[in-house]
Amino acid sequence: MKLVTIIGARPQFIKAEPFSRMFRKENEEVLVHTGQHYDANMSDVFFEELGLPKPDYHLEVGSGSHGLQTGRMLEKIEEIILKELPDGLLVYGDTNSTLAGALAASKLHIPVFHVEAGLRSYNKLMPEEQNRIVTDHLSDLLLCPTQTAVDNLEKEGITAGVFNTGDIMYDAVQRNIEISKNRYSDGAWLDELRDEGGTIPSLKEKEYYLATIHRAENTDDDTKLREIFSAFEKMDKPVLIPLHPRTRKRIDELNIQLNNVTIIKPAGYLLMLYLTANAFMVVTDSGGLQKEAFFLKTPCTTLRDQTEWVETLENGWNSLSPIDVKTILRTVSRELLCVQHPQPRLFGDGNAAEHICQILLKGGE
Numbered sequence: 001m002k003l004v005t006i007i008g009a010r011p012q013f014i015k016a017e018p019f020s021r022m023f024r025k026e027n028e029e030v031l032v033h034t035g036q037h038y039d040a041n042m043s044d045v046f047f048e049e050l051g052l053p054k055p056d057y058h059l060e061v062g063s064g065s066h067g068l069q070t071g072r073m074l075e076k077i078e079e080i081i082l083k084e085l086p087d088g089l090l091v092y093g094d095t096n097s098t099l100a101g102a103l104a105a106s107k108l109h110i111p112v113f114h115v116e117a118g119l120r121s122y123n124k125l126m127p128e129e130q131n132r133i134v135t136d137h138l139s140d141l142l143l144c145p146t147q148t149a150v151d152n153l154e155k156e157g158i159t160a161g162v163f164n165t166g167d168i169m170y171d172a173v174q175r176n177i178e179i180s181k182n183r184y185s186d187g188a189w190l191d192e193l194r195d196e197g198g199t200i201p202s203l204k205e206k207e208y209y210l211a212t213i214h215r216a217e218n219t220d221d222d223t224k225l226r227e228i229f230s231a232f233e234k235m236d237k238p239v240l241i242p243l244h245p246r247t248r249k250r251i252d253e254l255n256i257q258l259n260n261v262t263i264i265k266p267a268g269y270l271l272m273l274y275l276t277a278n279a280f281m282v283v284t285d286s287g288g289l290q291k292e293a294f295f296l297k298t299p300c301t302t303l304r305d306q307t308e309w310v311e312t313l314e315n316g317w318n319s320l321s322p323i324d325v326k327t328i329l330r331t332v333s334r335e336l337l338c339v340q341h342p343q344p345r346l347f348g349d350g351n352a353a354e355h356i357c358q359i360l361l362k363g364g365e
């Protein structure tokens with residue numbers, strides 16, 4: 001089988017590795033990097049650490065408005081499909097790269113395979129929600145990470161070609177957590193967090209919050225972004241933040257004061273796993289990190305009104321917090337009863353990549 005696979009943003013590099021490794025054993029994969037994420041610490045580091053194969057095409061679309069970014073990708077992906085004539089095109093998740101890939105292939109009558117299909121926040125203002133809805137409705141095989149995702153698709157009348165494969169990010173965490181621990185234990189993680197002046201932040205294992213903020217709904221709303229950093233200032237433990245470039249820019253523009261926080265550049269995957277496993281709690285608006293926290297048994301507070309990963313809310317492993325200082329502080333200081341409960345297996349058996357390969361090779365039968 002010959003596939004064209006589209007990737008372009010951080011979480012897609014993580015999801016792509018387990019599948020690529022499995023699929024390439026006996027099949028041909030043409031890997032296309034759209035260039036949506038282009039900074040070395042947003043892109044290259046993931047290829048190096050995970051051993052993801054070098055892309056066959058790099059589209060270098062870079063940043064821009066949604067229309068511009070997606071349009072540039074669409075044009076270039078169409079050319080690649082016409083040249084490569086694959087048996088199908090595979091996309092991951094919900095980014096503009098996902099949408100462009102699905103649309104380009106669908107118009108050329110090339111089957112579309114969507115990994116991480118069926119997720120919904122039911123907030124159509126989110127660019128990710130728009131991307132998911134369109135991609136799912138254009139897809140021929142819908143590879144869902146959870147039963148909730150399968151049920152969501154059924155509500156929209158999509159039942160053909162739908163499979164619950166388990167979550168491919170769970171494969172990735174299982175494969176990499178030991179490598180991460182070997183690399184970063186015994187204080188090596190602190191060395192990695194040294195600032196430009198050589199100072200190591202005074203953080204102790206399980207005594208810091210690990211926070212990430214990058215969603216447009218938070219970064220592009222001045223009030224919300226100020227409330228978030230005000231809450232960080234008042235938290236009972238220091239807050240470590242690997243900072244997304246978009247958020248960095250907004251903080252500077254709004255001249256937000258940074259107290260009780262340690263800012264570091266975006267972290268690679270292995271360091272991020274270590275920081276997550278050893279945090280007292282994760283505080284985030286990311287989708288992937290909510291799950292990684294759950295897999296690594298670290299409680300999480302999600303700075304959003306909805307989550308696509310409703311399973312993580314069970315027993316309070318994850319808790320949603322609307323964006324105001326009081327609610328955030330109340331949510332992070334909730335009683336953590338979750339740690340007394342065994343976690344149910346809601347994200348599959350850690351072999352999602354293998355299940356996906358088998359489904360594709362059987363043509364969804």
Ligand code: UD1
Nearest residue numbers: 009010011036037038039042063064095096127128245246
């Ligand atoms: C994108 C996805 C989001 C995903 C996230 C993972 C969409 C609509 N959003 O959001 O779902 O959770 O990736 O990180 O596809 N920038 C840089 N260097 C980079 C990349 C981005 O400086 O390497 C800056 C640029 O100013 C850019 C901004 O970040 O305009 C936003 O980047 P973009 O890729 O459009 O969206 P993300 O916020 O990263």
